[in-house]
Amino acid sequence: MLRRRSLLLTLATLPVALRSIRARAQGRVYRVGLLGPGAPFTEQNPFLVALTKAFRKQGYAVGTNLVFETRAAKGQINLLPQLVDELNASNLDVLMTAGYPTAVAAKEHAKVPVVVFNSGDPVATHLVASLAHPGGNLTGLSEIAAELSAKRLQLLKEAAPTVRKVAMLWNADDLGMTLRYQAADGAAKGLNLVVQPLGVREPEDFGNAFATMDRDPPDGILMVTDSLTLLNRKRVFDYATAHKLPAIYEYDALVRDGGLMSYGPDGSEMMELASLLADRVLKGAKPADLPLEVPTRFLLVINQKSADAIGLQIPQSTLARADEVIE
Secondary structure, eight states, rough: HHHHHHHEEEEEEHHHHHHHHHHHHHOOOOOEEEESSSSOOTTOOHHHHHHHHHHHHHHHOBBTTEEEEEEETTGGGGGGHHHHHHTTTTTEEEEEEEEEHHHHHHHHSSSOEEEEEESSTTTTTTSSOEEEEETEEEEOOOHHHHHHHHHHHHHHHHHHHHOOOEEEEEEEEEEHHHHHHHHHHHHHHHHTTEEEEEEESSSTHHHHHHHHHSSSOOOOEEOOOEEEEEEEHHHHHHHHTTTTTTESSSSHHHHHTOOOOOEEEEHHHHHHHHHHHHHHHHTTTGGGGSSBBOOOEEEEEEEEHHHHHOOOOOHHHHHHOOOEEEO
């Protein structure tokens, strides 16, 4: 019986052992840290899925020559420095961060090179000195947020021509997101729109924002995406549907989750650019010498079912321009 149990244990651990042997045979195993402000990085996380594919194109395979060490603050931004310290103890080769607050925590506490994405405009927020010469220990992606904010308002107006006042939800404690609000507010004037500012700082603030919209109804909604708004996205979807308000979001994942429409960088390209920078760091380049990358592909995605739910007939010209219409 003992011999049989030993055999079963050996068979059960064989796949792990084989992976370890393959990793040693292929050389060094790189440790990449992932730090996010919101939900944990599950296997189904769109960013993690896209990042894994992007690293594969660079010749890395998770479980053989690449290991992810992940941490997520679950909306508790005050925990980020502690999570960076935990990652510091994991013998990382590079740390990749999603969002502006995580980028700040990494810049201040990380002991390894940092690659940031989804952090807004790193120059405007003083994460880096310039796009061409970031300086310090940090590089990554810049999302040209000002131009995108204006484009989102324009697309919302094209999809729903009667829109005049747009309620804008953003995390007022996040400088990167606040800059996006300011960019949208500035762009609204040129589109004959008015932005209704609804900055939130905690989940309870969404109730106050909805009450403000009840008292002073807008014609549409623009939601800026960070961990706070993302964790409360269903409440925004439900409010928009109940009040038949067209709403635009920043990423297509939100449209697949029930939002009406989105315009933003192609997530796959963003992860490809981030993985390219991380690969260069792993091969010895210094972040200070790596210019920030800027996305070149942008997706307009529309959820037809959500449009039908609010009785919105989106013009055919807008539907024809969409990269994807979800039926």
